[in-house]
Amino acid sequence: MTIKEFLNKISDTVWEIPVSYKEGMRVPARIYATEKLIRELDEAVYDQVTNVATLPGVSKYALCMPDGHFGYGFPIGGVAAMDVEEGGVISPGGIGFDINCGMRLMVTNLTYDEVKYDIKKLVDKLYQKVPAGVGSTGFVKLSRSEFREVVEQGARWCVRNGYGWEEDLELMEEQGCMKGADSSKISDKAIDRGFNQIGTLGSGNHYLEIQVVRPENIFDKELAARMGITIPNQVVVMFHCGSRGFGHQVATDYLQVFLKVMESKYGIKILDRELACAPFHSPEGQAYFSAMKCGINMSFANRQVILHRIREVFSEVLGNSPEEMGMHVVYDVAHNTAKLESHIVDGKERSLLVHRKGATRAFGPQMQDVPEKYKDIGQPVIIGGSMETGSYLLVGVPTGDQTFFSTAHGSGRTMSRAKARKIYRGEQLQKDMQKRGIYVRSTSYSGLAEEAGAAYKDIDDVIEAAELAGISKRVVRLTPIGNIKG
């Protein structure tokens, strides 16, 4: 029997693969997608999401969000909540190598007309001040021991040291600092790779974008206003980056640790080595949990310094202070993490380690950890599309409980990077985008080709699926006008 015969349509946006599909599945797998997205879905995702459903402690369903695609072990777009009192595991493959890869959005009080002649200058200057590309290093000079403080304190360290405003911290997941980060669980090698990378964008699909909110793209005026979007053709800045080589090394270190002890010490058998894991309540699991929190904080700090640089650049180019230009953070979301959260499962409150790998937390109104400013409307959700097509600001909703309050994180690739490089040319893409009013700079033309809009699912389809399924609600769509691609 093929996978398609096992796939049960639960609703217009939810598809289920029962436990009978594969030996060892503890729970069904559920994919969130419209019929169109299901047709486009990489078949490997079915294999990966059902592998996840075999992991010890997995609660309710192994999930895949509408932007799901093939990843390391888990699909990207994968969500799995492990019950830590029922032998639940922690798995680096369910978090991603780029720990706390995430998005931040900042508004301005400027309109498109006020910046249109300065876009090139802004992008060129941002390109200088926010280092991008493989192996790039930042302008924040830290010793290795200072960097150990940064990974324990996150964005708080940055604000204390002059990078940004106190109010920024209130508008970040975990207020910019994940408690319990313990740098004694970090290898010297990870420190070596990360200590000079604060304030850098990275490569791949990481980018920094100047965007405009067109009046016709505001779906909920009241919610938009609550998030600081009130002016027609308002200019905002969005960026996407993570924990660079640091997070990557943390993941690599602990994958090796887990592979050694998983079967011999804990008797866990897995279908794919890439799903290496350890019980959450084990010395190895706890060590990785503390180390991963350092990765989360490195990334929060990285985005905080980048935010500060953006304010500096706008101020330099446009001649007003960041305060005068109303450069306030909307929110900062992580989309590669595992977090210990309390959720109701079959009527009972459970302590779950929610893995979100290429998936965004989307807490509804009144939930704990939603900032006071947004308590009554729900957590802002920032979803980045491809550099050509546009991005979205959404909000979490009460019906998000079905996915442990998680939603999509981006467009999701439809073709491999290698295939995109074969089909598209970076130089031509840059010219085409320029014609359509998007000034783009990149460290690499081949990297640019990999990020061609056509190599991704249609962001509007992904957002539509997420909204129809009731896992997040659209607020505004954002249109790019300038882009720095890592």
Place this chain on the structure above:
DNA sequence: ATGTTC
């Protein structure tokens, strides 16, 4: 994603 194959 990544000192793009320790």
